[in-house]
Amino acid sequence: MTRVPLPLRLFALAACADLLALLLDTHLHAWPAHAACKALLLPLLAWYALRAGAPRSLLAALAAGWLGDLLLLSPSDPAFLAGMAAFAAGHVCYLVTFLRHGATPRAQAARLGGGVLVLAAVLLVLWPGLPAGLRLPMAAYSVLLTATALAAQRCGARAAAGGALFLVSDLLIALGAADLPRPAPADFWVMLTYALAQYLLVTGLLRREPLTTGAAVAAR
Numbered sequence: 001m002t003r004v005p006l007p008l009r010l011f012a013l014a015a016c017a018d019l020l021a022l023l024l025d026t027h028l029h030a031w032p033a034h035a036a037c038k039a040l041l042l043p044l045l046a047w048y049a050l051r052a053g054a055p056r057s058l059l060a061a062l063a064a065g066w067l068g069d070l071l072l073l074s075p076s077d078p079a080f081l082a083g084m085a086a087f088a089a090g091h092v093c094y095l096v097t098f099l100r101h102g103a104t105p106r107a108q109a110a111r112l113g114g115g116v117l118v119l120a121a122v123l124l125v126l127w128p129g130l131p132a133g134l135r136l137p138m139a140a141y142s143v144l145l146t147a148t149a150l151a152a153q154r155c156g157a158r159a160a161a162g163g164a165l166f167l168v169s170d171l172l173i174a175l176g177a178a179d180l181p182r183p184a185p186a187d188f189w190v191m192l193t194y195a196l197a198q199y200l201l202v203t204g205l206l207r208r209e210p211l212t213t214g215a216a217v218a219a220r
Helices: 005-030 031-051 056-070 077-101 108-129 133-157 157-177 186-206 209-218
Strands: none
Touching: 005 031, 005 209, 031 056, 031 186, 056 077, 056 186, 077 133, 077 157, 077 186, 108 133, 108 157, 133 157, 133 186, 157 186
C-alpha cells in the first residue's frame, strides 16, 4: 500500500481542524483557530506539489489562492474584492496548467455548452441580489471559475471533481453575497468543498502521466 506523503497528511489534519473550528465557533469563539488552520492549507499543498515536481503554473495557482484565503479572512468589501482578484489570478494559472498538461476530453463542445448554460443560469439567479459594485467583478470571476472547472476535465476524473467542487464552494459564497439562503453552517460547507476542491485539483494533475515521475518522489 502506497504511503500518503507527509504534506498531504498534514493537509488533512489542518483541514479537519479547520472544519471542527467552524462547527464549534458559535459556542467557543474558535474563529482564530479557523484562521490559523485555513492559512496552513495551501502552503501544505504547495509543499506536496513542489516535492512532486509540479509545474510553476500550479505553484503560482496555489500561491494566489493562499493570498486569497488570507484576504477573505477580513469581512470588509475591499478585502473581498482583493481576495476575488487573487483567486481570479489563481484560476488563470490553473487554466494554463490544465491546458498544457491535460488531454482534450471527449464531447468537449457539449461540455462547453453545458458550462455556459449553467453559468448563465447562476448569474441570472444571483444578479438581482448582488450589490452593484460586485456584479461585474462577480460575473468576470464566474467566467474564469467555470473555465477552470471545464479545463480540469482534461486531467481526469479526480481533477474534474475538484473543479466541480470549486464551483460549489464559490457558489455558496456568492449566495451569501446575494443574501440568498445557504445550508447551515454555511462557512463549514464553504470550507469543506473548497479544501476538497484544491486537494483534488492538485493531486488529480500530479497523478497524470507527464508528472508521475515527480509524484514518485513525494511518495517516498
